[in-house]
């Protein structure tokens with residue numbers, strides 16, 4: 606992955622892919638304090654390739670840095686331009702973008718004094734995070750034995766590098782058990798989120814999703830809220846138990862990488878009909894239309910790269 610054609614934006618410069626390197630004493634590599642984003646760009650019919658909710662992702666990156674008290678050496682506008690430039694320079698029609706801010710190798714202590722924040726933006730083709738079949742059929746999910754971060758152990762609203770140890774442990778466990786994704790519960794046992802997705806359930810025509818307490822404030826989650834409002838559907842944010850998911854009519858995950866993906870089974874229990882439900886399908890189709898520029902009413906969510 607490190608040796609390929611292409612260009613990566615690193616500290617204000619376009620660097621050949623294979624030369625975008627850091628030292629082994631890079632601070633973030635040792636302790637995990639860094640922040641990042643996952644962003645997607647899609648091909649649209651009349652505006653070329655567009656980045657979806659670029660402003661919102663960039664804002665969350667800055668918020669993550671603020672929460673972790675990382676100095677940001679660039680302003681929002683510079684990073685917005687860097688993200689557009691990377692998609693353009695790599696001639697990508699559709700892309701996954703990875704901006705990240707990390708501490709360099711200027712020192713090693715936990716005090717992290719005298720460290721410089723470095724910023725990189727890479728982009729590559731990453732068609733679908735989930736199996737294409739999963740989009741229509743849904744995925745099998747397993748409740749994790751790993752608890753989602755407690756709000757006072759790490760900062761759940763920061764998309765921080767180190768937070769993802771928890772996600773990776775949960776995902777590996779789920780994959781090993783034959784499931785495709787994990788459902789993590791919070792420290793009190795209520796449903797929190799997937800390893801990299803927010804979760805929703807549908808019951809009797811109403812949509813429910815966990816409060817933001819211990820989950821990431823997902824940008825796709827907010828997009829689903831906007832669609833629900835447009836459709837006149839209510840979304841209730843509240844504590845949800847895992848057995849409520851078992852007996853839900855529908856359940857689905859949302860995330861930039863995973864997009865909108867139905868959950869067809871949790872812990873061996875079929876959810877609803879055992880395949881994609883009608884509200885999930887509606888959210889999926891609105892989402893795919895919005896990101897690909899086929900919903901004029903959501904045109905402001907798209908930033909053309911050229």
Ligand code: PMP
Nearest residue numbers: 801802803821823824825860861
């Ligand atoms: N929760 C976690 C833990 C995530 O990593 C992600 C992906 N960023 C999400 C939820 C979904 O967030 P978004 O819709 O902004 O991608």
